Amino acid sequence: MTTNSQAASGSHANDGELLALLDEQPMVEHSRLDAHVAQCEACASRLDRLRAASGRVASAVALIDTPPLDVTRMQRRLATVRSPRPVATNSGFAWRAAAVVVLAAGVAAASPLRGWIVRHVNTPAQSTPALPPSHAPAPSPSPVATNAAGAVVWFTAQGNDLVIRFDAIPAAGTLDLSQSTDRQASAQIAAGGHGESLLILPGELRVRNTAGSTADYRVTVPTDVHTVRLVSGTSTRSIDVTRKSPERIRLDVSGW
Numbered sequence: 375m376t377t378n379s380q381a382a383s384g385s386h387a388n389d390g391e392l393l394a395l396l397d398e399q400p401m402v403e404h405s406r407l408d409a410h411v412a413q414c415e416a417c418a419s420r421l422d423r424l425r426a427a428s429g430r431v432a433s434a435v436a437l438i439d440t441p442p443l444d445v446t447r448m449q450r451r452l453a454t455v456r457s458p459r460p461v462a463t464n465s466g467f468a469w470r471a472a473a474v475v476v477l478a479a480g481v482a483a484a485s486p487l488r489g490w491i492v493r494h495v496n497t498p499a500q501s502t503p504a505l506p507p508s509h510a511p512a513p514s515p516s517p518v519a520t521n522a523a524g525a526v527v528w529f530t531a532q533g534n535d536l537v538i539r540f541d542a543i544p545a546a547g548t549l550d551l552s553q554s555t556d557r558q559a560s561a562q563i564a565a566g567g568h569g570e571s572l573l574i575l576p577g578e579l580r581v582r583n584t585a586g587s588t589a590d591y592r593v594t595v596p597t598d599v600h601t602v603r604l605v606s607g608t609s610t611r612s613i614d615v616t617r618k619s620p621e622r623i624r625l626d627v628s629g630w
Contacts, residue, residue: 386410387417392424440546524562531559531599532577539580542607544625551613552603552620554594565590591625606630 387395391407411417474558536559538549547566554560561572561579567589573580583589594616595602604611604623609630613621 384453386414386420389420390425392417392421395421396424396428444491461559475565487577524564526560526562527572527574528558528560529574529579531595533605534600535577536592536595536599537578537603537605538603539578539603540625541581541583542585542587543606543609543627543630545585546588547625548590549604549623549625550592551589551623552594552622553597553599553615554592555597557596558601559593559595561591561593563589564592 387407387410391403392411395404395407395411411421550564560580561574563570565570568587569584570587570589571582573582579593581591593602600614600616602613602615604613611623611630613623615621
């Protein structure tokens with residue numbers, strides 16, 4: 375508003391115009407915008423913030439390791455595509471080629487990154503480069519199983535309550551349950567195993583067994599686990615591990 379043209383329009387330069395200046399894109403009003411920014415503190419400050427945000431994004435993207443772009447090979451591959459539907463490849467060629475094309479076109483000119491720069495222009499600079507957040511869901515923990523007698527399985531107990539779920543109430547056997555100073559819980563088939571297995575699930579230890587099972591088990595939990603619940607079908611038993619530890623529990627019908 376300190377230049378005649380901007381004063382006449384009654385507005386400052388918008389984000390698109392400032393980004394065009396930042397990218398040095400050819401446009402009819404380049405000189406007018408340059409003159410306005412040179413005399414308008416508000417627009418000059420916004421341009422500086424856009425430049426800083428663009429630099430952070432460019433620095434972060436530069437850390438991504440991408441393969442060299444083989445234009446001839448890419449053209450040959452694209453020429454073989456006849457179906458309008460996406461074609462999956464084992465080599466991941468399409469993904470890598472697309473990534474390289476985006477980088478070759480210039481990160482500041484890519485519209486998704488442009489939007490991110492504008493949205494984060496008022497965000498304070500970070501000590502490490504930050505990329506736009508991913509909206510992909512976090513992968514679920516993969517189950518871990520063991521059926522080797524004596525093999526110890528380590529896992530993270532979630533919360534103050536650990537569930538040990540049996541497929542069936544065993545005919546016999548015991549469970550030695552105790553707390554330890556380890557940060558992780560552990561479980562093992564201590565003795566008498568005949569086909570039983572342990573399956574680690576989020577917040578739960580699954581014992582795959584039968585009604586004729588006679589195996590002995592040993593489980594340790596960290597001190598932040600206060601209760602262990604034994605579950606089999608509709609039968610449940612809760613054990614307070616903070617009061618009595620270690621404890622040997624009978625796993626036949628009398629222990630439920």
